[in-house]
Amino acid sequence: xxxxxxxxxxxxxxxxxxxxxxxxxxxxxxxxxxxxxxxxxxxxxxxxxxxxxxxxxxxxxxxxxxxxxxxxxxxxxxxxxxxxxxxxxxxxxxxxxxxxxxxxxxxxxxxxxxx
Amino acid sequence: xxxxxxxxxxxxxxxxxxxxxxxxxxxxxxxxxxxxxxxxxxxxxxxxxxxxxxxxxxxxxxxxxxxxxxxxxxxxxxxxxxxxxxxxxxxxxxxxxxxxxxxxxxxxxxxxxx
Numbered sequence: 001x002x003x004x005x006x007x008x009x010x011x012x013x014x015x016x017x018x019x020x021x022x023x024x025x026x027x028x029x030x031x032x033x034x035x036x037x038x039x040x041x042x043x044x045x046x047x048x049x050x051x052x053x054x055x056x057x058x059x060x061x062x063x064x065x066x067x068x069x070x071x072x073x074x075x076x077x078x079x080x081x082x083x084x085x086x087x088x089x090x091x092x093x094x095x096x097x098x099x100x101x102x103x104x105x106x107x108x109x110x111x112x113x114x115x
Numbered sequence: 116x117x118x119x120x121x122x123x124x125x126x127x128x129x130x131x132x133x134x135x136x137x138x139x140x141x142x143x144x145x146x147x148x149x150x151x152x153x154x155x156x157x158x159x160x161x162x163x164x165x166x167x168x169x170x171x172x173x174x175x176x177x178x179x180x181x182x183x184x185x186x187x188x189x190x191x192x193x194x195x196x197x198x199x200x201x202x203x204x205x206x207x208x209x210x211x212x213x214x215x216x217x218x219x220x221x222x223x224x225x226x227x228x229x
Contacts, residue, residue, distance in 0.1 A: 042219045042221040
């Protein structure tokens with residue numbers, strides 16, 4: 001089944017403890033992206049990747065890192081999480097030789113709480 | 116910079132009534148426009164998209180949207196709402212010249228009354 005998977009689905013952590021949220025897609029998509037969703041703010045793009053080893057900042061990249069060493073994986077790294085990073089995170093991918101002009105396929109989301 | 120505005124935060128309609136969700140965009144060139152739906156506790160699913168051509172596009176679940184360049188709008192419609200349509204709806208614009216950037220509206224929550 002074609003899908004985007006994220007792990008973990010739920011995570012409660014403490015301020016400053018490094019964490020990684022994994023994202024993997026099995027559709028051989030070029031483009032991948034991370035979003036955070038907060039009430040009343042819609043989805044805001046954190047980082048995106050047009051291809052392996054190519055990443056760029058979205059609208060809210062502060063406090064996050066990403067890497068794209070393989071086409072299928074696009075982990076989101078929080079080196080020193082803070083409470084304002086408590087949010088619902090979505091990974092997405094698209095066929096995207098032209099970037100996100102193609103429709104994006106979303107993962108199920110990761111709910112992160114930082115205390 | 117590109118932007119998307121969904122003026123209605125929350126809309127309530129009766130089951131069987133018609134629905135229109137508004138979306139206005141700001142973009143320098145021909146936009147690539149999308150509507151996504153998010154059911155409670157779920158990820159986002161594409162309803163429909165507009166790239167070019169016919170300005171009235173059909174999507175899944177009986178939804179349609181009309182692109183109006185003169186009004187910078189891409190409103191979503193459905194002639195008869197079902198209780199299962201209760202969800203949050205997001206309008207989005209995909210980049211062209213800013214290839215890679217994707218901008219979503221703040222979303223409209225739809226409640227369906229029996």
